[in-house]
Amino acid sequence: VRSLNLTSPVFCSSCRRRRRRREVKVKKRRKQMSTNTTLQTRRSEEFNSLDRLSTCSVWFLMFSDVLQDIRNTVGNIPMEWYKDFPHIGYDLDGKKIYKPIRNKDELDDFLDKMENPDYWRTVHDKQTESDIVLSDEQVELVKRLQRGQFGDVNFNEYQPSVEFFSNEVMLHPVTNRPADKRSFIPSLTEKEKVSKLVHAIKMGWIKPRRVEDDSRGRYYDLWATEDSSILAQHKMHLPAPKIPLPGHQESYNPPPEYLFTDEERTLWEQQDPSDRKLPFVPKKFSSLRQVPAFPRFIHERFERCLDLYLCPRQRKMRVNVNPEDLIPKLPKPKDLQPFPTTQSLVYRGHSSLVRSISVSPSGQWLASGSDDGSVRFWEVCSSRCMKTVQVGGAVKSIAWNPNPSVCLIAVALDTVVLILSPSLADKQVVSASERLLAGQQEEEPSEGAGPVWSEAEGEELNQGIRLKIQHPKAVHQVAWHAKGDYLASVMPDHSSHLQVFIHQLSRRRSQNPFRKNKGLVQCVSFHPVRPYFFVATQRSVRIYNLVKQEMTKKLQANSKWISSMAVHPGGDHVICGSYDCRLSWFDLDLSTKPYKMLRHHKKAVRGVAYHRSYPLFASASDDGSVIVCHGTVYNDLLQNPLIVPVKVLRGHVITHDLGVLDVTFHPTQPWIFSSGADATIRLFT
Numbered sequence: 001v002r003s004l005n006l007t008s009p010v011f012c013s014s015c016r017r018r019r020r021r022r023e024v025k026v027k028k029r030r031k032q033m034s035t036n037t038t039l040q041t042r043r044s045e046e047f048n049s050l051d052r053l054s055t056c057s058v059w060f061l062m063f064s065d066v067l068q069d070i071r072n073t074v075g076n077i078p079m080e081w082y083k084d085f086p087h088i089g090y091d092l093d094g095k096k097i098y099k100p101i102r103n104k105d106e107l108d109d110f111l112d113k114m115e116n117p118d119y120w121r122t123v124h125d126k127q128t129e130s131d132i133v134l135s136d137e138q139v140e141l142v143k144r145l146q147r148g149q150f151g152d153v154n155f156n157e158y159q160p161s162v163e164f165f166s167n168e169v170m171l172h173p174v175t176n177r178p179a180d181k182r183s184f185i186p187s188l189t190e191k192e193k194v195s196k197l198v199h200a201i202k203m204g205w206i207k208p209r210r211v212e213d214d215s216r217g218r219y220y221d222l223w224a225t226e227d228s229s230i231l232a233q234h235k236m237h238l239p240a241p242k243i244p245l246p247g248h249q250e251s252y253n254p255p256p257e258y259l260f261t262d263e264e265r266t267l268w269e270q271q272d273p274s275d276r277k278l279p280f281v282p283k284k285f286s287s288l289r290q291v292p293a294f295p296r297f298i299h300e301r302f303e304r305c306l307d308l309y310l311c312p313r314q315r316k317m318r319v320n321v322n323p324e325d326l327i328p329k330l331p332k333p334k335d336l337q338p339f340p341t342t343q344s345l346v347y348r349g350h351s352s353l354v355r356s357i358s359v360s361p362s363g364q365w366l367a368s369g370s371d372d373g374s375v376r377f378w379e380v381c382s383s384r385c386m387k388t389v390q391v392g393g394a395v396k397s398i399a400w401n402p403n404p405s406v407c408l409i410a411v412a413l414d415t416v417v418l419i420l421s422p423s424l425a426d427k428q429v430v431s432a433s434e435r436l437l438a439g440q441q442e443e444e445p446s447e448g449a450g451p452v453w454s455e456a457e458g459e460e461l462n463q464g465i466r467l468k469i470q471h472p473k474a475v476h477q478v479a480w481h482a483k484g485d486y487l488a489s490v491m492p493d494h495s496s497h498l499q500v501f502i503h504q505l506s507r508r509r510s511q512n513p514f515r516k517n518k519g520l521v522q523c524v525s526f527h528p529v530r531p532y533f534f535v536a537t538q539r540s541v542r543i544y545n546l547v548k549q550e551m552t553k554k555l556q557a558n559s560k561w562i563s564s565m566a567v568h569p570g571g572d573h574v575i576c577g578s579y580d581c582r583l584s585w586f587d588l589d590l591s592t593k594p595y596k597m598l599r600h601h602k603k604a605v606r607g608v609a610y611h612r613s614y615p616l617f618a619s620a621s622d623d624g625s626v627i628v629c630h631g632t633v634y635n636d637l638l639q640n641p642l643i644v645p646v647k648v649l650r651g652h653v654i655t656h657d658l659g660v661l662d663v664t665f666h667p668t669q670p671w672i673f674s675s676g677a678d679a680t681i682r683l684f685t
Contacts (some may be wrong), residue, residue: 454470573587
């Protein structure tokens with residue numbers, strides 16, 4: 001019928017009878033079901049009424065005391081609804097409940113606060129418009145809630161609890177209820193939701209988000225970068241520092257300790273305006289009416305304006321640097337061996353301080369000069385004194401001839417320079433030394449106040465003294481040329497230009513290389529390879545070219561008083577010691593200022609020395625120590641020297657505030673000799 005879309009179905013007679021029987025059965029079944037439903041409904045209503053009655057009776061018994069305090073029956077509604085009306089709500093009969101009359105003003109409230117002992121526990125109830133006095137139990141409840149405690153006093157929050165699921169190990173589970181079927185079967189509800197969403201998307205009811213088309217032309221701001229420079233200026237703006245606030249001394253009635261006395265006032269007037277701590281004199285007035293006008297007001301405003309536009313302000317960018325990166329990465333001293341570490345021998349025999357020592361070119365003999373007027377020759381390996389020469393004066397300086405083919409020593413004492421032949425070498429070397437001294441006849445003394453040459457005679461000749469060079473002033477230092485024929489002597493004197501002389505042994509001739517000397521000459525030295533001459537004054541070191549007869553370089557030591565100087569065997573580096581505890585290393589190819597300034601001594605530096613073959617140099621100080629440093633010089637001119645302090649040698653006793661006076665290295669071994677004010681010479685190996 002439905003497929004044919006007919007308006008009324010057509011049945012046969014048999015079908016009609018079957019249809020009537022079916023309808024009768026359905027009516028009987030419906031009537032029976034309605035009867036059962038009515039009985040169940042009546043039973044449930046009776047049970048609910050009994051349950052409701054018992055519940056209401058229990059609540060009534062529990063809150064009977066609370067219901068007595070309720071004055072109205074408006075319910076829990078906002079009281080702001082009736083703030084403009086004379087009543088606060090309606091009762092059960094629909095009549096208005098009027099607000100209670102409150103005639104209390106602020107004065108009555110204040111009196112009540114002062115006189116009523118229960119004022120602090122009185123609370124105003126907005127619902128009943130009445131005052132309620134809290135009981136002790138309620139006050140205690142409020143206090144416990146404010147402290148974050150439980151409201152019930154008898155409640156124990158730390159009462160022992162039995163952990164049912166973890167107390168004892170059980171063989172079987174606590175609950176043996178099987179898992180629900182829905183826990184491992186896909187949700188049908190979610191499936192329906194997903195299918196509906198998929199169908200809606202297919203039908204076009206739900207449309208996805210549109211993807212932005214990047215191909216479209218975007219608008220941009222033409223003037224976005226136009227004002228970037230102006231904005232940058234605003235970002236870099238630095239406000240000017242504010243004027244410091246006035247202190248107590250600027251008060252019209254300052255305390256007495258801020259007022260100047262007569263002596264302080266006189267001292268303030270004598271000081272320069274830039275050195276004064278205060279630009280004004282504090283004054284005291286009895287009242288503010290007596291304070292006159294400030295006479296320096298315009299001057300202060302003018303200075304403030306000058307500070308604002310003449311003193312530039314800039315923002316300094318703080319650079320975050322790791323402190324460990326600032327510390328130079330130096331090799332460990334044990335990797336730089338060999339260098340002297342231990343005191344091996346002590347040479348005793350002098351009775352006064354030993355000012356100067358020198359080692360023979362072979363390294364077998366050691367010569368020392370002391371204030372006791374003697375020159376001693378020692379065997380290095382055994383510390384045995386082989387020979388003693390009495391020179392009759394305090395020895396200021398002693399130097400062994402660096403030429404290994406001769407055996408000569410220059411000794412400076414007072415105004416005389418002695419040339420000694422100790423005769424400690426073999427016969428060939430001794431004979432070569434005698435031939436060098438006797439090769440030329442003595443020349444006629446030059447006119448003027450120059451050195452005078454003379455030969456030793458008698459007892460002096462037997463002791464080994466061969467020549468004497470008399471100087472006009474006291475000689476403080478002697479230095480040999482590398483070839484051993486030239487000798488330089490130093491006579492520090494401010495009033496004379498004759499401070500440096502160069503002597504030639506083969507011709508017995510002396511000459512003054514300088515017409516005038518700028519400063520007080522302290523020490524001199526020859527270049528080991530080139531014809532250069534180093535002259536150290538109090539604050540600088542001048543380097544002269546002896547061939548061109550001109551000054552080539554001037555080194556600024558940045559120290560107050562230079563005491564000693566040494567030239568590297570390569571000739572490109574110089575170290576200087578000073579009386580202000582500094583040791584300066586100069587790199588002649590780098591700069592005229594010190595490449596490295598070492599301040600590891602606590603007192604004046606008396607002597608410095610380079611080793612001839614090892615990369616070592618040392619410094620001696622009045623603090624009784626000798627500091628040995630490793631100084632590696634590279635052939636690459638782009639690489640700076642590596643300077644590492646490796647050892648501090650101690651052993652000398654400080655005598656009369658003097659410590660180690662001279663230091664020198666062994667020519668072939670990594671050994672070092674030191675002489676001190678305690679009249680001893682010490683060998684460190």
